Amino acid sequence: MKGSKPKAKAKSVLPGFGISMGFTIFYLCLIVIIPLSAVFIKTSGMTMVQFWETITNPRVLASYRISFLTAFAAALINVVFGLLVAWVLVRYNFPGKKLIDSLVDLPFALPTAVAGIALTAIYAPNGWIGSLLQPLGIKVAFTPLGITIALVFIGLPFVVRTVQPVLQDLEKDTEEAAVMLGAYRLRTFIKVILPELIPPLLTGFAMAFARGLGEFGSVVFISGNMPLKTEIAPLLIMTKLEQFDYMGATAIALVMLVIAFVMLLIINVLQWWSGRRAIAG
Amino acid sequence: MAGTVTAHLDHKAAQRPQHINESGPMRIILIAIALLFLTLVVVLPLVTIFIEAFKKGVDVYVASITEPYALSALRLTLLTAVVAVPLNTLFGVAAAWAIAKFQFRGKNILITLIDLPFAISPVIAGLIFVLLFGAQGFLGPWLDQQGIQIIFALPGIVLATIFVTFPFVAREIIPLMQAQGTQEEEAAASLGARGWQIFWRITLPNIKWGLLYGIILCNARAMGEFGAVSVVSGHIRGQTNTLPLHVEILYNEYQFAASFAVASLLLLLAVLTLVAKAVIEWKSEK
Numbered sequence: 001m002k003g004s005k006p007k008a009k010a011k012s013v014l015p016g017f018g019i020s021m022g023f024t025i026f027y028l029c030l031i032v033i034i035p036l037s038a039v040f041i042k043t044s045g046m047t048m049v050q051f052w053e054t055i056t057n058p059r060v061l062a063s064y065r066i067s068f069l070t071a072f073a074a075a076l077i078n079v080v081f082g083l084l085v086a087w088v089l090v091r092y093n094f095p096g097k098k099l100i101d102s103l104v105d106l107p108f109a110l111p112t113a114v115a116g117i118a119l120t121a122i123y124a125p126n127g128w129i130g131s132l133l134q135p136l137g138i139k140v141a142f143t144p145l146g147i148t149i150a151l152v153f154i155g156l157p158f159v160v161r162t163v164q165p166v167l168q169d170l171e172k173d174t175e176e177a178a179v180m181l182g183a184y185r186l187r188t189f190i191k192v193i194l195p196e197l198i199p200p201l202l203t204g205f206a207m208a209f210a211r212g213l214g215e216f217g218s219v220v221f222i223s224g225n226m227p228l229k230t231e232i233a234p235l236l237i238m239t240k241l242e243q244f245d246y247m248g249a250t251a252i253a254l255v256m257l258v259i260a261f262v263m264l265l266i267i268n269v270l271q272w273w274s275g276r277r278a279i280a281g
Numbered sequence: 282m283a284g285t286v287t288a289h290l291d292h293k294a295a296q297r298p299q300h301i302n303e304s305g306p307m308r309i310i311l312i313a314i315a316l317l318f319l320t321l322v323v324v325l326p327l328v329t330i331f332i333e334a335f336k337k338g339v340d341v342y343v344a345s346i347t348e349p350y351a352l353s354a355l356r357l358t359l360l361t362a363v364v365a366v367p368l369n370t371l372f373g374v375a376a377a378w379a380i381a382k383f384q385f386r387g388k389n390i391l392i393t394l395i396d397l398p399f400a401i402s403p404v405i406a407g408l409i410f411v412l413l414f415g416a417q418g419f420l421g422p423w424l425d426q427q428g429i430q431i432i433f434a435l436p437g438i439v440l441a442t443i444f445v446t447f448p449f450v451a452r453e454i455i456p457l458m459q460a461q462g463t464q465e466e467e468a469a470a471s472l473g474a475r476g477w478q479i480f481w482r483i484t485l486p487n488i489k490w491g492l493l494y495g496i497i498l499c500n501a502r503a504m505g506e507f508g509a510v511s512v513v514s515g516h517i518r519g520q521t522n523t524l525p526l527h528v529e530i531l532y533n534e535y536q537f538a539a540s541f542a543v544a545s546l547l548l549l550l551a552v553l554t555l556v557a558k559a560v561i562e563w564k565s566e567k
Contacts, residue, residue: 012383013467015476020379024391027372031443032397038412038419039405081318088315092308093295100316102555106323108498109551111505113525114544117532118326121333121541128325153322168294175301185303214402216508217525221532234404234508241408241512246417253405260400267400268393 039257042250054251059227060236064255067233070144071212074151075159075205081152082159082204083197089160090167104160107153112217119150120221142224147232150218155208162204163197166274170196199274206270210263214256330548333541345531345542353519354527355546357438361510361523362503365442369499373450374492378480381458382466392455398447406444407512410437433515438523441509446499453495454488461487490565494558501554505547 043051054060088094089101107115123130123140130140140146170193178188216234223230231239233256240249303311335342345351376395380388398406412418414431424431431437465487469479485492507525514521516530524547531540 012463013470014382014463014479015470016378016480017383020375021383021385024372024376024379027368027375028391028394031440031447032394035409035413035444036397036401038409041419042412081315084311085315085319088312090294091297091302092312094312098559100319102559103319103323105555105558106327106551109501109505109554110326111507111525111528111547111551113507113528114330114505114547114551115326117528117540117544118329118333121329121537122325128329129321149322153326156322172297172301179300185307188301210400214400214405216402216404216511234402237402237404237408238512241411244417246412246415249408250412253402253408256402256405260402264393264396264400268389268396 036257039250039254042246043254046247046251050247051251054248055255059231060233060252062228063231063233063236063252066144066147066230067213070147070151070232071209071215074148074155074212075209077148077152078155078159078208079201079205082156082208083163083201085156086160086163086167090164104157106157107155108157112154112215113221115153116150116218116221119146119153119218123149123222141222142226142230144230146222146224147219147230150222151208151212151215154215154218155212158207158211159201159204162200162207166197166200199270203267203270203274206263206267210260210267213259213263327548330541330544333537334545335538336541337538341538342542342545345536345539346546350518350522351524351527351543354522354524354543357435357522358504358524360435361439361442362500364439365446365503366496366500368443369446370450370492370496372447373452373454373495376451377454377458377488378484380455381461382463395448395451398444399452403445403506403508404512406509407441410440410444410513432513433517433521435521437513438510438521441513442503442506445506445509446503449499449502450492450495453498454491457488457491458484490561494561497554497557497561501550504550 046054085104089097089104120127120141122128123133123146125131125134125139125141127141133140138145140149174192175188178192183191214234216232216238219232220235223232223235225231225235233252237249237252237256240246240252302308376391379385380392411432413420414424414437415421416425416432418432421432429436431440465483466479469483474482505525506523507529510523511526511529514523514526516522516526518530522530524543528540528544528547531537531543
């Protein structure tokens, strides 16, 4: 990377390209690229068989499955309710709207461990909501449902904040036209508004899903951490590290890293797509 | 993956003629469902923290946040942020200057690489530094000979925090500086202004609110990071315990009131962050 330093194409009159680009690349390598490559170097010390046996161990597979399913479910719930929240905030006026808008950002600002203990206190069998659900036979804390709720909390702002600006900039004309042509509200929504919202909804979904896969702090308290049942992949990495099984931890991490790279790629393509659509529209 | 999109609520979008709006009762139902959802997911946790924190009275609350271990955790958290936030701010400004003001090949790859820490699990962020600097790590034996300790010590905590908060400032100001273009700076340059003059007089005033918002978000995450720090800290009370880790230790010892009391300090940080965001939006709208 360091060898092929990018050069400014057109000669710019502005100074500082060399030093700002140099520092950017240096700092990026020092903090991100070199440390991350440690994962790949460490796993290259394993044989294929060792690596394969580690990542296909039933407990590891179960942790991937739980992380995947809960993150997927939470992102899906956030798509539905995130769209609703964005819709209500953009299109309607009601008292306290500004405050509600600020509250949507709380999951970004609140430390995850704090969110974790608060959600556990609410949804535990003796908590406010947990005790209401207990007689109905619904257990939230210490089940995958609890993990999902924590991930809904973490992912909510991603969906709301990607949908909100697009919803805000929608032209009223197309809706007007649909109404003139005799379409009902629901039909207008499905045929005219929803297609415009699909790129930001997918982007928000992908962001919430990616964040949910790696989330740790808010989940460890509410999940109960039972191997094979409610143990998420990041926790298993932690457990292996505490047992000084560095190889095992790194192998699990490598799989998660590859998934994270793929998700980042998908998100970038989606953003490029919605950006293009915004210009085309 | 953008940290946040700073979307302003536009009042015009909410003023809609009757025929392209839902009926009155429908609007009320939709608002009610949205508010119920937000109450269950966001408001209840917020309220719970305060109620649990004061459950055993004000005395226990005050004692919990003024005991020596809590204070040393607070000190460590502040110290970590004081190192991590300025470094990432410096990087953010440098990266934004290079990316927004110049054309070069591979720009999109560079932006994606800057986003990378957003997509990576905090636990992995901690793991990579253990692999590098831990006792069994690549540089571990050499560091040991030199008598330098990184893992289970302050440098490891700071490094992990820098990693997870790496993109915040850059991500906030790159789009802002791209949108502003280079004309003003070029005009200043052709009038003979030098590099730093251009930056201080032209660029900085243009991006100050976005920059401030990026710094505030970066700070909130730096002070609140749990997963990455948890891996590298070693949880030594009074030495390598940050505030979020202190919350965890107290909680696992069933000292719930004390745990929530310390958590309420972090909640205060979050609320201050949101208030600062609202003020910045209001200021930059003017």
